[in-house]
Amino acid sequence: xxxxxxxxxxxxxxxxxxxxxxxxxxxxxxxxxxxxxxxxxxxxxxxxxxxxxxxxxxxxxxxxxxxxxxxxxxxxxxxxxxxxxxxxxxxxxxxxxxxxxxxxxxxxxxxxxxxxxxxxxxxxxxxxxxxxxxxxxxxxxxxxxxxxxxxxxxxxxxxxxxxxxxxxxxxxxxxxxxxxxxxxxxxxxxxxxxxxxxxxxxxxxxxxxxxxxxxxxxxxxxxxxxxxxxxxxxxxxxxxxxxxxxxxxxxxxxxxxxxxxxxxxxxxxxxxxxxxxxxxxxxxxxxxxxxxxxxxxxxxxxxxxxxxxxxxxxxxxxxxxxxxxxxxxxxxxxxxxxxxxxxxxxxxxxxxxxxxxxxxxxxxxxxxxxxxxxxxxxxxxxxxxxxxxxxxxxxxxxxxxxxxxxxxxxxxxxxxxxxxxxxxxxxxxxxxxxxxxxxxxxxxxxxxxxxxxxxxxxx
Numbered sequence: 001x002x003x004x005x006x007x008x009x010x011x012x013x014x015x016x017x018x019x020x021x022x023x024x025x026x027x028x029x030x031x032x033x034x035x036x037x038x039x040x041x042x043x044x045x046x047x048x049x050x051x052x053x054x055x056x057x058x059x060x061x062x063x064x065x066x067x068x069x070x071x072x073x074x075x076x077x078x079x080x081x082x083x084x085x086x087x088x089x090x091x092x093x094x095x096x097x098x099x100x101x102x103x104x105x106x107x108x109x110x111x112x113x114x115x116x117x118x119x120x121x122x123x124x125x126x127x128x129x130x131x132x133x134x135x136x137x138x139x140x141x142x143x144x145x146x147x148x149x150x151x152x153x154x155x156x157x158x159x160x161x162x163x164x165x166x167x168x169x170x171x172x173x174x175x176x177x178x179x180x181x182x183x184x185x186x187x188x189x190x191x192x193x194x195x196x197x198x199x200x201x202x203x204x205x206x207x208x209x210x211x212x213x214x215x216x217x218x219x220x221x222x223x224x225x226x227x228x229x230x231x232x233x234x235x236x237x238x239x240x241x242x243x244x245x246x247x248x249x250x251x252x253x254x255x256x257x258x259x260x261x262x263x264x265x266x267x268x269x270x271x272x273x274x275x276x277x278x279x280x281x282x283x284x285x286x287x288x289x290x291x292x293x294x295x296x297x298x299x300x301x302x303x304x305x306x307x308x309x310x311x312x313x314x315x316x317x318x319x320x321x322x323x324x325x326x327x328x329x330x331x332x333x334x335x336x337x338x339x340x341x342x343x344x345x346x347x348x349x350x351x352x353x354x355x356x357x358x359x360x361x362x363x364x365x366x367x368x369x370x371x372x373x374x375x376x377x378x379x380x381x382x383x384x385x386x387x388x389x390x391x392x393x394x395x396x397x398x399x400x401x402x403x404x405x406x407x408x409x410x411x412x413x414x415x416x417x418x419x420x421x422x423x424x425x426x427x428x429x430x431x432x433x434x435x436x437x438x439x440x441x442x443x444x445x446x447x448x449x450x451x452x453x454x455x456x457x458x459x
Contacts, residue, residue, distance in 0.1 A: 234283020
C-alpha cells in the first residue's frame with residue numbers, strides 16, 4: 001500500500017468505531033492495512049486464512065471486510081459467499097495484486113461491494129470506510145426518525161381490565177422468552193402490530209431491529225424483493241442491488257402483517273427461510289442466511305385458506321408454533337373508556353390544549369357502539385373529536401354519525417356521489433359482519449379489495 005502523506009482521521013460513528021476485518025495471507029499487508037484503518041478510527045481485526053476469517057465472524061459482527069483474492073491455495077472468491085452467509089450485513093471489498101476484468105465481475109456477482117487493485121493508497125481505503133460509515137449513519141438516522149414517528153402516534157395502552165386481554169398479555173410474556181414463531185390472530189385494528197412490537201421488546205432480541213412488512217400492499221414480485229432483496233437487473237427498475245427486510249432484521253424480529261395475503265409461490269420461499277433461515281435474493285443463486293425471529297399476523301381464517309388451496313398447510317404449521325388470538329374491542333368493553341381518555345389526552349397534548357373530558361352522554365355513545373374497526377376506529381374517533389370539538393367537555397355530537405347516530409347522513413336517491421354512497425354501504429356492512437371475510441362475501445368482492453377500500457374510507 002502506498003504511503004500516506006498525512007495522518008487521516010475518519011470518524012465512522014459518533015457512538016462506536018467501524019468494525020473492520022482484514023483477510024490477507026501476507027503478514028506485512030495485514031499489518032500495514034490495520035495501522036491505516038486504526039488511524040482512521042476503526043476497530044480492526046486481521047487474519048490470514050479462511051478458517052480464521054470464519055471464526056472471527058462467529059465471534060463478532062463486522063461492518064466492513066477487505067478480502068484478498070488469493071489466500072494461499074484458496075480463492076477469496078470461494079470464501080466470499082461464506083462470509084456473507086455468516087454476516088449478511090457485511091460490506092466486502094476484494095483486494096488483489098492480480099486485477100482482471102473477469103475476476104472483478106465475478107467478485108461483484110458473488111456479493112462483493114467493491115474491487116480494489118493493489119497497490120492502493122490510503123485515500124482509496126478512506127473512501128471505502130467513509131462510504132460504509134455513511135450508510136451506517138443513515139441507517140441509524142432512519143431508526144431515530146422511526147422512533148420520533150412512533151412518538152407522534154399514540155401507542156395502544158397494554159394495561160387492561162379485560163380478562164380476555166389479560167390472558168393475551170400473559171401468553172405474550174411467555175412467548176417472548178422463546179425463539180418460536182408466533183401467529184397473532186385478530187380483526188383489523190385490534191393492535192396486532194403493537195403486540196408484535198411488545199413481544200420483541202420483551203424478548204432477548206430487544207436491542208436488535210424490529211422490521212415490519214405489510215404483505216397486502218405489494219405484488220408478489222415486489223414483495224419477494226422487499227423480503228429477500230434483489231440483484232441488479234433482476235427485474236425492470238432494479239437498477240442496483242438491494243438488501244431485503246430479512247437481512248435488515250438480522251439479530252432482531254421480522255413481523256409479517258397479514259401473512260394470509262402472500263401468493264403461493266412466495267409462500268414456498270418463506271417456508272424455506274423459516275425452516276433453515278436461508279434465502280436467496282431475487283435474481284441471485286447465492287444462498288444467504290439471517291438470524292431473525294419471525295412473528296406473523298392475520299385477520300383471515302388460515303385453516304379455511306388451506307382447505308381452499310390458497311395457503312400452504314406446512315407453512316401454517318411452521319408459523320403457528322405459538323398462537324395468540326386478540327379479542328375485538330366489542331368483546332372487551334371494560335377498556336373502551338380508558339382507551340378513549342388516553343387517546344384524547346394524547347391528541348390534546350399534540351394540539352397544545354388541555355385534555356378534554358367525556359360527558360356522560362358521550363361515554364354512553366362510546367359504550368353503545370360496536371367498534372367494528374376496533375382500537376384503530378376508536379383512536380380515529382378521538383382524534384376527530386379533539387380537532388372538531390373545541391369545548392372542554394366532549395359531547396356525542398363530536399363523534400361521527402357512525403359512532404353516535406344522529407340523522408341519516410347518506411340516503412339512496414339523495415344528492416350524494418357514488419363514492420359517498422359506497423363508503424356508507426361498506427361501513428355499514430363491515431359493522432354488521434363478524435369478520436372482514438364475511439363482509440367481503442356480502443359485498444361480493446375479494447377480501448383484499450375490501451381491505452383496500454376499508455383503508456381508503458377509514459372504515
